[in-house]
Amino acid sequence: MKKIILGIDISSKTLDICLNTEGSSAHFTIANQVKAIHVFFKKLARQQVVVAMENTGRYNWQLYEALPQYGFEVYVIPALHLKKGLGLVRGKSDKVDAERICKFIQKNQDECVAWKPTSVNIQKMKVLLTERNGRIKIKRQLLGLQSDYKLMKTIGLEKPLIKMNQSLIESIQQQIEKLEAEIEKIIQADERIKEQARQIRSVPGVGPVTCWTMIAKTEGFSTITEPRKMACYCGIVPFDHQSGTSIKRQPRVSTYADKSIKSTLHLAAMSAIRFDNKFRDYYLRKVAEGKNKMSVLNAVRNKIVHTIFALIKNQATYQDHLVLS
Template sequence: MEKIVIGIDISAKTLDICVKKRNKKEFFKIENTISKIKSFFKHFSKTPQTIVTMENTGKYNWFLYEVLEDFVFQVFVINPLHLKKSLGLIRGKNDEIDAERIADFTDKNQEMLHPWKPDALEMKKLKVLFSERNSKVKLKAHLLKLQHNYTLTKSGCEKSLLRMNQQEIKLIEKHISALETAIEAVIKSSETLSQKANLLKSVPGVGKVLCWLLLVKTGGFEKITKPRQLACYAGVVPFDYQSGTSIRYKPRVSFYADKSLKSILHLAAMSAIRLENDLRAYYLRKVAEGKNKMLVLNNVRNKIVHRVFAVINQQKPYEKNYINSLVLS
């Protein structure tokens, strides 16, 4: 049976689609709505060897995810940066060309891609609520920055503007609090998520925000299953950079990382080294040996990631002075 590869370029309101069948390509443009997406994919429901690929564009993917759960297609969600770096030298772009490139990329590299799996209902709710919370936090930070601008000019209306600004901040803080309560309620409603959250919070430095972020980014530790995978994703693993005998630098972390996760991990590491635990002892010992503080701090971030996976895999809370039973036997 012949294979059909469908590449989708996603935007807020529309989907540009390239359908590749043998060496023929057809192009479509539909609205990014559930009804239109369902209507389009019904034409392929009787073709089991249909492959659907899209870039990860965050919330703009959600309608596609919801519809594709009801079909038996093989679905791939690729990192836009992965696609961009794999294309080599290219000239020009538009949505139709992007859809074609996604289809061609999938046809050539299908074996190296990981199939997409739909999230459980609780995980969907958690992602939506956490995304909305992040938007509110960014908006609050923006309003706080604006307060400084009101003091730069003496126009006579700075007091009223500042008062409006403070009222908006209070309202946003109220919304953030409500969203955080809803996030906790979703986690408590799921026995699996609740257990994992309790295990995560037992690790030094891991607070509620990092706990939520880890659950969201790893898909409840079902999509990212190894500590080094998450450490690379968060940008805390140093890599070599050398070529021949003339180019050789010290190992350093990659620029390609999830910046939001990396920043929260940094705060977690700063919190951990202020508390009485083995991570603080490790930090002080290495600094006393003359190691660079940022290097040691990055190692602490890496250790937090590995401790997180240790408690999840062993289903045991973190123990400060844990001794492996194999050592005693």
């Protein structure tokens, strides 16, 4: 049976598909709709097919809905991985991008992790967290404008603008609270996620937002199953920077990271070291030894991640007598 490789470039309305069969390629453009996707895939249903696509967020949803009905091997590639893996390229179009995705998976399939369908509850959590984060940003921007309005006192616009701004902030805050309530409702309705949330929240410093984010990013600890990989994904693992005898820098964290979960873990670490627990003891001991405070705080973030994964693996809650080296 011939092996067919599909590279799919996704946009909001269309899918550009590069179909490669033993070196020969063909290009197709179809609507980014479930019905159109089924019509195309049904022709390949009995073939050995590998599907590769870039992770474009919500534009992937139509494919996610259609693909589970077929026995295809599917890979969803992070945009950064795809960009760095293509090497030196020039020019860009949807047709060319589909061909590049096809060539990428041909070369790197062994290194990529196959995609698996996500549960509906995890999908809902991801969407609600994205909506919440968007409103948090808007609220932060509106709060920043409050001080600027004071500069308009001389032209008499200070009070009406502040009043309008405050009304928007209150409305957005109400929406944030509704979104958070919906996330909690999803967690309470799913026994598996509910138990994971109970275990995660038992860790000192870890609150609801860190808990929700960890579950969503790992898809219920099914896609990322190792703490070292999660720590690397969060950008809290220091890497060496050395070449020959002339270049040797202190280990530092990589800029290639999920900044949102990194900042969430930072807040969790800051909270943890304020209270009497093993994380605080570790922090104070290392600082007393002369270690850089930010480096130690990063180590605390790392330990929080490892502790969460240990609890999930052992189906246990945090015990403060656990020894942190």
